[in-house]
Amino acid sequence: MPVKTVFKTSIEHISILDENGKFDEKLGKGLIPDKDLVKLYEHMVTCRHFDEVAFKLQRSGRMGTYPENRGQEATSLGAAYALRKTDWLVPCYRENAGLYWHGLPMEFVLLHWMGDERGNQIPDDVKMTPLAIPIGTQMLHATGLAWAAKYRGEDTIACTFFGDGASSEGDFHEAANFAANLDIPVIFFCQNNGWAISVPTKTQCSAPTLAQRGIAFGMDCIQIDGNDIFAVVKVVREAAERARKHKRPTFIEALTYRLGDHTTADDSRRYRDEAEVEVWIQRDPMIRLRKYMTDRKLWDDQKQKVAEENAKREVSATVKRAEEIADPEIKGFFDAMYAELPEELKRQRDTMRTSSIGQDPNQIESPLHAH
């Protein structure tokens, strides 16, 4: 037979709690204990409120550009919940909910967007890397972090988040190829929110799914409803197991949507249809979860009120910590450059000068005084 099929595949899509709050018992049973579910939802309430406050801080001139997370909370949160505190989270910039769950103090994200590097000074015991501004670069770092754990014989893994847009960068393909071919325990978590600023996902990928990109690298891949925290938890657990036990990477495509503009510097009305946004508002990960919990008598309006009050208290304390921090020291941007500062850089720091005469005070004095 001169022509034969050498490879055939299909991509599975997983949804457990759908947008109407309908729950698939078979897939979802026992996945998240009720007590945890309530905590996860409360955490979402806090993060949603944080997001609203961060937006207002920008609008009132108290903070720089900020990318709203609204609508995407279930992805990173579900992943962080399914992972261990010792695993690495390697984020982009729309993963506040997962990062806080993982242990990042909330004011760090505000400090970052307030133009302060101390927002990246991740505490030693929080296993995450700073927000990644250059798109599509961090997946290689995640691969290296996971590789190091494997090298040391630890069962730590890494999970990296990135967007549909980021999946077009060459670095993504290199990361996936390294991970698959060198057996690296890393999870590639792609948040397909439909847009890379004004560019729709179809410009990044004309195949029916992004998930199938994993196939080309020989790694397991799956598509899920990213606004369904149950689906997220299920697939991340499976991917984590695959990584820990078999040192194999997984590619997850989570379908989600950013309900806000790309950032506060963007105006999404220029390029997307309000009707599309309306559809996705109905698919909000929090609406369905609240409905499900209410149906199960795990939640009621009173609890919602309390959760919202707690969120307000926590977020306003966070804002206070971020805004009341002392001004950064000017010498900080010199001193942190190298483990040991070169003499020239010390001189620049101490004189705050780069000019040829003024940089060296001795040189100013003698000739200036001589004239």
Place this chain on the structure above:
Amino acid sequence: MANLTLVQAINLALIQEMEDDDRVILLGQDIGINGGVFRVTEGLFQRFGADRVVDTPLAESGIIGTSIGLAMAGLRPVPEIQFEGFLGPAYDQLCSHAARMRVRTRGAFTVPLTLRVPCGGGIHAPELHSDSPEAIYAHQPGLKVVMPASPYDAKGLLISAIRDPDPVIFFEPKRIYRAFREEVPEDEYTIPLGKARIVTEGEEITMISWGASVIECMNAIEASGRSIELVDLRTIYPIDTETIVNSVKKTGRAVIVHEAPKTGGLGAEIASRIMEHCFLYLEAPIQRVAGFDTIMPYYKLEHEYLPDATRIGKAIEEITAY
């Protein structure tokens, strides 16, 4: 004549070049229906259609690499990289390919592309949105590097860049995208690449700068009350040595101002050229007022980093007193 911002002047130049020459096409991220994140390409998608104003996948190496192919095939691509901080992935295509194609094929292939890219700090932007990497590309033989400091120059220089037969990086100082307006002729005109502009004439000091720093220099000069000749380089490579040398021979003193880090910056190159040509005319050591040899700090401290009128003013005082 219309009173335009730098953004509008660039927009006008693009429209006119596209109308004149259907080999000119634009490609980049969010330049289509969104009009670019700085709105530089506003209205062009609607006017010229999706074949000539192309939103690409999110990949800088792809944008420049395919532009090289488009250019080798005889088109005049004008790619945009959204911010200078994202030139990294495009570096290989720019320096290993665009810059070398003509010489390695002895002219059989050429790469007449014009890469537009916003640069520089001072707008409270996030990380990697405020760098000044012009020296890196000026150091790469085979590329031309341009940076306008005014709307009038932006239009004339961009038209020259698009018509130039070799690859040009056209850096757009984002701090002055909308900082002021200027009379810009409606008709097309060109400003030759490689020719500096004397912004103000003077006798005591020659001050050399480019991009947004030119404005800081003007402020410092005004505050000093001295007679200072300000040279706006306009083209960073090839450098207009002649204009610089003639001015320094007259004044005997030179101050070079740039936002990019001092070490290995263009100031070092310009200072060397002055030494080569004007050694016996100099009355004082050449001054550089530059960014520090640090990573551009996040915006809380960016004004500590940027050379401003005060720091330039100190250099004026010191070089005068020397």
